[in-house]
Structure formats: C-alpha cells, structure tokens
Amino acid sequence: MLKYALLGFLNYRSLSGYDLKGIIDTSTRHFWHADLSQIYKTLKALESDGLIASVVEANDDRPDRRVYTITDSGRADLQQWLSTPLDEMTPLKETLLLKVFFSAETDPVRVLAMLHRQRDLHQRALERYRGQTLADIEQNAALTGAAPIHAVFWDATRRAGELYEEMYIRWLDETIERIEQLIR
Amino acid sequence: MLKYALLGFLNYRSLSGYDLKGIIDTSTRHFWHADLSQIYKTLKALESDGLIASVVEANDDRPDRRVYTITDSGRADLQQWLSTPLDEMTPLKETLLLKVFFSAETDPVRVLAMLHRQRDLHQRALERYRGQTLADIEQNAALTGAAPIHAVFWDATRRAGELYEEMYIRWLDETIERIEQLIR
DNA sequence: TTTGCATATAGGCATTTGCATATACTATAC
DNA sequence: GTATAGTATATGCAAATGCCTATATGCAAA
Numbered sequence A, B: 001m002l003k004y005a006l007l008g009f010l011n012y013r014s015l016s017g018y019d020l021k022g023i024i025d026t027s028t029r030h031f032w033h034a035d036l037s038q039i040y041k042t043l044k045a046l047e048s049d050g051l052i053a054s055v056v057e058a059n060d061d062r063p064d065r066r067v068y069t070i071t072d073s074g075r076a077d078l079q080q081w082l083s084t085p086l087d088e089m090t091p092l093k094e095t096l097l098l099k100v101f102f103s104a105e106t107d108p109v110r111v112l113a114m115l116h117r118q119r120d121l122h123q124r125a126l127e128r129y130r131g132q133t134l135a136d137i138e139q140n141a142a143l144t145g146a147a148p149i150h151a152v153f154w155d156a157t158r159r160a161g162e163l164y165e166e167m168y169i170r171w172l173d174e175t176i177e178r179i180e181q182l183i184r
Numbered sequence C: 001t002t003t004g005c006a007t008a009t010a011g012g013c014a015t016t017t018g019c020a021t022a023t024a025c026t027a028t029a030c
Numbered sequence D: 001g002t003a004t005a006g007t008a009t010a011t012g013c014a015a016a017t018g019c020c021t022a023t024a025t026g027c028a029a030a
Helices: A002-010 A017-027 A036-048 A072-082 A095-101 A108-131 A134-144 A149-183 B002-010 B017-027 B036-048 B072-082 B095-101 B108-131 B134-144 B149-183
Strands: A052-057 A065-070 B052-057 B065-070
Touching: A002 A017, A002 A036, A002 A052, A002 A065, A002 A072, A002 B095, A017 A036, A017 A065, A017 A134, A036 A052, A036 A065, A065 A072, A095 A108, A095 B002, A095 B149, A108 A149, A134 A149, A149 B095, A149 B149, B002 B017, B002 B036, B002 B052, B002 B065, B002 B072, B017 B036, B017 B065, B017 B134, B036 B052, B036 B065, B065 B072, B095 B108, B108 B149, B134 B149
Parallel strands: none
Antiparallel strands: A052 A065, B052 B065
C-alpha cells in the first residue's frame, strides 16, 4: 500500500526518497506512515517493476540525490488502484485497547496513570489537527505540486484525524471515570 | 503483540490454537486480529521460549487438540507487559483515507459510491457493538474463564468500537456532503 | 571545538503478516 | 449420495515492517 502513497505523490512531481519521507510525515502520517529504509526499498522495487524511473542528480554543496519520476505504466497502475472501490473495512491494531482488555487485575492506579498520559498525547494531536487551516493545506498542496482541488480531499483526511482524536479523548474520559468508580 | 493476546487468554485457562482463534474473533477482533496460521506459529514460538507448555489431547470423535497452558515464566512476562504503561500513540493505517487523499482527479460519482458502501459496512459494525450488552460480555468472560471484574474492561473496549464507528459514520457523512457540493 | 542536526542513500536482519495449501474426521444439509 | 461446513493442526513462501548501522557533507549551536 505504501506503493500507492509513493506513486500518488510522484504523480504530482518528481521527488527523491528523502523528499517523500518528509512529505509523508507532514501529510499522510496519521493514516499511513513509513520509515526511510522502507521507502528506499519500495522505490527500488517500483523501479524494477518499471512503474517509476530514476536519475541521480549530482550536487556540490549537498549529497547527491536520486530523483524518481513516475512512468506511464506507473500512472496506469495508480489510476487502476484509485478507480477500484475499497469494499472492506480496514482492520485496526490498537495496543492500548489490548492492554486495557487484560488490565482487570493490574493496579488501577497505574492503569489510570497510563490513561491520563494517553489523554495528554491525544489532546496534543487534536490541537495539531485543529491548528491546521485549509490555507495551510492549500499551501502544502502547492508545494507538493498538487492542484488546488486536491486540498479539499487532503482536508477531509485532516478532519478524519480531528474527529478520531475527539472520539479517542471522549473514550479515555469515559474509561477513566468507569475505573475510578470501581475503586471508589 | 499477538504474543500478549495469547498469553492474556491462556492466563484465564488452557486453550488450543483453534480455541484462541475463536475467542480472538469474538472479543478482540476489532482492535487485535490474527489468522490461524499466525496463531499457530506464535504459539510454537512462545512454547520454545518456555512461556507456555503444551499437551496433545487425543480425541475419538474429533481431531486431536494441542492444548497450551501458561507457565510461571509466561505469567511473569504477561504481568511485566501489563504493568509497563504505554506512552506512545499507536499509529494507524487506514486504506480508505489513503485512497480519498489521492481521489481529487477520480470520477466523484465513483468516490461517492465507495463512501456510501463504506457507510453501510460501518453502520452494520456499529449495530453489532450496540447489540452487545454487558450481560453478553459477562457471559463471554465466564466462558473464557475470566472473573466478572474483567467484563468492565472488556466492555470498555466494546465502547471504544461503538464510538469509533459513530465517529467514522459521521466523517463519511461529512465527506459525502463535501464532495456532493463540489460537483453541484 | 565538539556535538548534534539536516541532508541524502542504502544494506542487513529479524519479526510480523498474509495467503495458500495439505490433511483428516464428523455432522449436517441438499 | 454428495457437497459443504465445522473441528483441528501445520507448513511454505512472499511481502511488509521495524529497527539498526554505515557513509558523507555542511552548518549551527553549545
């Protein structure tokens, strides 16, 4: 799936692996992330499949960069994926819920401390989403080479992050309350 | 992490891999899932680490079962994990958001159809969570060998699922509305 | 002056995951 | 009578993921 994140951005303009890491970290990180080595590996695989092509750009003051460009074949693959509707729900993996599930016999004070800590983290994440305006996103899209229309869709994913964090905080508050009642 | 799901259930009572698959599917599936082959592999690894031990139970009418029991070492490992507070947010991977992110140039009618389909799926999931009462969960806990206190924590994870699906449906409705406005 | 950070690419390795396949018996449905 | 579903375990293989390490330069801060 990282494949399509990379093709998606390369469809806007040519980029290096390092560029892609930066772009993913500032735009899709909350629903799709990857570390640098995984990005480099995936780019290499995409090139050997003929979906992208690379040129090494020599630099004097900075390290040389390998810049990737999407091919016609890559564009076709991306369009194919985009036009195929997703008809399943993506399964979640939430470590916190797994821990809470088995926490009945753990010291409730420790469990509560963990939930408060999580609340802080999610509160900060929520503030980041709220602080990001449509203007910020439009500017981001322009930098990435995407047309203004894309900003609407990018903002939809930002909104998903905002709603997710609001929901998460509400769940944490409810759960903290329930555990406090247990020990009261 | 599947390791701890398995140890967690085996801490209640001895179970086979097949049993564990069934239990995971009915209780932790929405925040931690695994297919059968992964469960068997992980059990084998846990046994070779001395955290669980197995005995083959011969059956006449049904296939033989390999029943796993947690060891003292396994219990210690589980307690260790449970008492270590989680101090990061679990990163998400949401295929739908990735697709929406890059959908600005896809036929909006197709995008809308996909979102409506997703709405159906999430609505059905929401109804499943709402239909599950605390009594159901208590019964489930009893079957699994867990003390009644555990039901409170299990219900907290059910509630997380309910809130998640409500949030998801709300986001889908908002996003459908925004895309409809674009093409109007 | 040294430490660390930003830029830039890449290999190595272990773990996790997903998916397919094989085997085998029983019970139920058509 | 036959097909399918449920019970039960296990292997093989490929892909994805995560984390660590190596290399190299320039720049800014401590």
